[in-house]
Amino acid sequence: MRTSYQYRLKPTACLAEKIDKTLDMLRYQYNYQLAQRFDWYEQNRCSIDRCSLVVCHIPELKDKPNRFSQQATLIQLKKDRPWYKEIHSQVLQEVPKKVELAFDRWLKSDTNGKKSGKPRFKGQCSYKTFTYPQFKREHFANNKIVLSKIGTVKVIVHRQIPDGFDIKSVAVTKKADGYYVTLSLDDKTVPTTKLDFKVDNIVGIDLGLIDFIVTSDDERIAAPKFLRKAERRLKSAQRRVSRRKKGSNRRKKAIKKLGIQHKKVADTRKDFHLKTANNLLKKYDVVAVEKLNIKGLAKSRLAKSVNDAGWGQFISILTVKAENAGLKVVAINPNGTSIECSRCGTKVIKLLSERKHNCPNCKVNLCRDMNAAIIIKNRGAHDLKAQTMSSMRSL
Template sequence: MRTSYQYRLKPNKQQREIIDNTLDMLRCQYNYQLAERFDWYERWGCSIDRCPLVCHLPELKDKKNRFSQQASLKQLKVDRPWYRQIHSQVLQEVPKKVEIVFDRWLKGDGNGKKSGRPRFKRVGRYKTFTYPQFKQHHFVGNKITLSKIGDVKVIVHRPMPDGFVIKTVSVTKKANGYYATLSLDNKEVPTIKPDFNADNIVGIDVGLIDFYVASDDTRIVAPKYLRKAERKLKSAQRKVSRRKKGSNRRKKAIKKLGVRHKKVADTRKDFHFKTAKQLFSKYDVIAVEKLNVKGLARTRLAKSVNDAGWSQFINILEFKAENAGLKVIFVNPNGTSQECSGCGHKVKKPLSQRVHRCPNCNISLCRDLNASINIKERGTHALKAQIMSSKKSL
């Protein structure tokens, strides 16, 4: 099982300068290698669908890929000796990042969904570098040894779980400081816990008024952290706009604005983790709708949808389920709020109507509660189908 722990770093002044210089040099190399990819694609990337019977085709240059760009790093250290200050494996991660973003633009991800054209990183926008191989003895107590940087103090707010081995370490610069993300692995942890109960299932319907309504009629009010912090964010943003571009005062104002935004994001993430833990302490299976959150974020409810953070919450649910040996079931969201949970009769109603009343069976209950009961029923059927298919495969 893979998991990750994030700790805050407390580097000294010299170590902060080294980390900042490393990020800036990696940013320059990222932009250069991305430009190489664009140059090759613009020259040779288009397909030739017709040509004269006799024509001259220029010699095709070698296509840039991750390994050819990694091989060029040896000459880079000869031409630019200051790149020797960066650990070789950290530098080799840059061509890997370039290949990932470039392939997502041309080929798409595993589901075939393509991303936009990759953009060059301006100053301050390259914020993470990774050590792909890390020795366990380099993290002892409250000190972590980072190659080319030194021994950095760590705030260990929680101990690492027993039996887990550190695979990679990523150093990230955020608005309020530096962080180390440790990727941990333990192959002995079971994927499903021994006392897993498939009948202990709940359906949840996420919303904007109530963050979620469960099929057992428990609910949590949406906290709306962004809405509550809007006044302070507006004041901080006004200070940035009033400062002269390029001045130190503007840089300080930008940093304060970033800290305020990070506080909103951190409080929302903390709420999501605590809510997920609360759900999995009571249930073994959680059924939730497979929502198109990106589509909903383009509507007039965009700010409220982004403030709720449904995508992050669902990802945390999956992460928690995997770590606890439990399950999250995704169901089709079509008609969950229109179908009657008592008789299955479709009762069309606008979004403003918050009470479900069925003329067929005379049931009357909260619209979101009705949807969560339907989600639970669909999740139960989907889980049974998964169990049957797994038994057949065995």
Template sequence: MKTSYQYRLRPTKQQVIQFDKWLNLLRYQYNYLLADRFQWYEENRCSINSCSILVCHLPEFRDNPNYNSQQDSLPQLKKDRPWYKELHSQVLQNAAKRVELAFDRFLSGDCKGKKSGRPRFKGANQYKTFTYPKVKSDCIDNGFIILPKFGKVRLLQHRAIPDGFKIKTCSITKKADGFYVTLSLEDETVPTIKADFNADSITGIDVGLIDFYVASDNTRIAAPKYLRKAERKLKSAQRRVSRRKKGSNRRKKAIKQLGIMHKKLADTRKDFHFKTANNLLKKYDVVAVEKLNIKGLAKSRLAKSVNDAGWGQFISILTVKAENAGLKVIAVNPNGTSQECSNCGTKVIKKLSERTHNCPNCKVSLCRDLNASIIIKNRGAHDLKAQKMSSTKSL
């Protein structure tokens, strides 16, 4: 099982300066390696090496810069620019890895074949994380974390690392209110499905904007609407930033205050998602959700409300917590869940403004969202049964 713990750091003033220096050096190297990739892409993506109409010289082909070739250039970088020697070698290599991943997603796509946009160069204060791919298992000692080539940094360890888990990677992140460390943990002995897993303990949830979700047992959680409630304060803080002179210390201070407000808003929403997911998994072993196109919905007229609800983050948290607890989350096909009847399956066309489902065939009348959640539950039970049958056949 894999999980991650995040702790807040309390670095000294000198350590803060050192962190910022490392991030700036890594940003410069990231931009340089990315520019090298773009240069190769523009010069070598065409197989033609001469022009028959115009007498001109086209650049000669060169090998495609990849992770290995860019990694091999790092020793020469330290000779040409000695100030890079103070960076840990694996941290510097990780910057090349990030370029490799960003460029591969741009050209080839991710594991599902979905391509990302053209990678962007990192501006000032946009490179905020550096990673140690390997750290010692005993790097945390009496309220301090020992970072290679950096030393001891004070750590607020609000919870202990579980027994049996090994620290795989360590990432330092700069946020609006300070620095944080994220430890990636792994324990291969923890089972993925718990022994007393009950497939019949299943519920379906229909996420929405009025109610955050409605479960198939008619449990409702009201949408908290954190962004809507904080809009006036955010508007005032944003106006304060726009009135400050660009480049001034007062503007930097106003930007920092605005960033802290946005981070507090995001943390409050995330805390709500964690608690909601935890309460769901305490009651049920299987949770069925819709496989929604959240990115598409976030570009519609309901963009602000959809982003405020944070469905994508909630489903991601729910899935990870279920895996860690040995439980299951099933994503079902969302087509027709708001139009079908959960009792007889008749298609009942309704506008979005109609909040009650009235079936003319079986005379069932109930809340539209409750009807959808029951359909989601039934589809989840059917998919779970199909998965069991396929797994038994393969055995």
């Protein structure tokens, strides 16, 4: 089982300066290697049988930079710029890996077939994480962690690492309110499937903006609307930033305070999602959810409310927690869940303002969100049964 624990670091002023310097040097190298990729793309993107509007002659084709060729140049980099020797070699080798991931997602796509936008050069203070891909367990003990080429840093250990878990990698991140370390843990002894898994213990949940969740058992959790409640404080902090002179120390302090306010909203939302997911998985073995087009909804007139609800983050947390517990999350097709009758299947067209489902055929009368949750549960049970049958046939 793979999981991650995040702890807050309490570095001294000297160690904090080293971390900032490391991030800044890694940012320069990231931008340089990304520029190499862009140069290769501009010089090689036109076909040999036609003229490009950008390059008016057929250039000499160059080898495409890749992760390993860019890693090989780091040896010469340390000779030309000896201050890069202050960075651990594996930390520096992670930069070409990041560049390749960002570049390939733009030109090709990720594992799900989705393309990303053109990668951007990192501005000042926008490169915030570096990773040690290998780490020894004994370097994290007595509320302290030893970061190679940086030093020994105090850690606030709010929870102990369980016995049997190995530390696979360590990531150091600079956030608005300080520095954090994320430990990637692995324990191969934990079973991936729960032995007493009950397929019939299933619930359907309907995500909404008024009620964050309505279950098929008629349990409701009101939408907390963290961003809406914090809007006044955020506007005040943003106003202070806009009034400060660009480049001044007062503006930097105002930006830091604004970042802390945004982080507080994000943290409270994530805490709410974690607790909600835990409560669901304590009661049910299978949770059925809609496969929503959240990016599309975030471009509608309900964009602020959709982003404030954070459905995507919640579904991601719910899925990961279910996998770690050996439980199941089933994503179903959302088409027709808001108009179909959960009892007879008749399609009842309703306006968004109509919050009740009244079926003229079977005379059922209930909340439209609960009606949708029951349909989601039924579809989830059907899909789960089909998956079970197909897996049995394959065996």
